[in-house]
Amino acid sequence: MGAERDAHAGPMQSQVNWALLGLIVERPSYAYELAQRFERTFEGVLTLSSVSHVYTALAALRDRALIEELPGTRHGRQPKPHYRATAKGLEDYGQWLVGQVDEDLRRQQLFVLALARFIRDPHAALAILDRYEQACLAAARNTPLRSRDGERTGGGPALAVRLADEEKRLALGAKLAWVVYVRRELSASVGLGGAPQ
């Protein structure tokens, strides 16, 4: 997940690099400010190893022509060159966001394949499924209720947090429904059933 100068490699893999590109797409910025915005925006989701991590990432983004220096921002005794996204940067960032659908599916498929290792021991699978379900319930329960006074219009961080929470809650609903389906299938395979019919 670390920032890499992978200009000649294939698709950019670093989540940190993509996250930094997103911040630059949002508005042109310089390295130290980007580090601060990164910490505020992605707290608990992504971490920077240090501020120098940002410099490495910026170099990688520049090598790939995803960002460029904003003319006239490198001056004074302590120059703070600002970076902005290029047209290619905007395009690639959009593509990466859309590609998250495949990434989510891949992650979920990985989980199912891992769980399927218990296919010969349905009782163990059911026990894990119970715990997985409880974890989903706890995550949904602990998603905070939002007061929407003053948040109904406009954008900003409050809207971003609310959108993230909503996505999380809806995704958890899909997982809970999936658990019901798997439990039924596994129970039938060992003749447990749910309630006797």
Add this chain to the structure above:
Amino acid sequence: MSLLELQGVAKRYREGQLERVVLHDVSLAINRGELTVVWGLRGCGRSTLLRIAAGIELPDEGVVRFDGRDLASCGDGVLGTGIGYCQKLLPSGSQLALDLVMTPLLASGLASAQARSRARESLERVGVLGCATMRLSALDTSETVRLALARVLAHEPQLVVVDDPVQGVELLQRDDLLALLRSLADEGIAVLASTVESTALSGADRTLTLSEGQLRGPPLRELAPVVALRRANARSAGA
């Protein structure tokens, strides 16, 4: 002692030659000041569970106790005053919101002025006093749910049972409605709700799932510290 206790509850429905088990050996305890939400897919028996918990329907097996009394033997006496069952569907049409809340109060023997005053208080409590003189047909889904809550809260129940409160409620209004249920629990009322929406689990003290006739969730003993902390926070916020 918990306010509401279900022990070994079973319920079956006959569909032609087949007997369908809706609830199988369901046990549940609900305390004052707790918001409990049961999640389940459509047709899983959520509404049946809630009707049994409210004493509207009797189980085929098992016992339901409210405040230590077996609901099977106390008849309709508890419903309304002890337990408020929030009807999902309200009469639509020309009736005024205030009248809908007032009518059962008048039927219970309150004088008109007293019933009107209490109905208005109840509407204010759930945030729809402004709708008092509106016809039911003019209310949106969220207001209709609040009105249904006002109707049961006017009787000062200890337990509020509400079936699928966020169904059909616009996403932006859901959290406001859930916050209302949360605040009722913080006031000391036991709230039991059901939902098919995972978005309606936020803010609950306890969440359970119902599938294949079985209720699953964390044991009550794991809940006690959470509820104690929440109550302490609610007290300090109110101080």
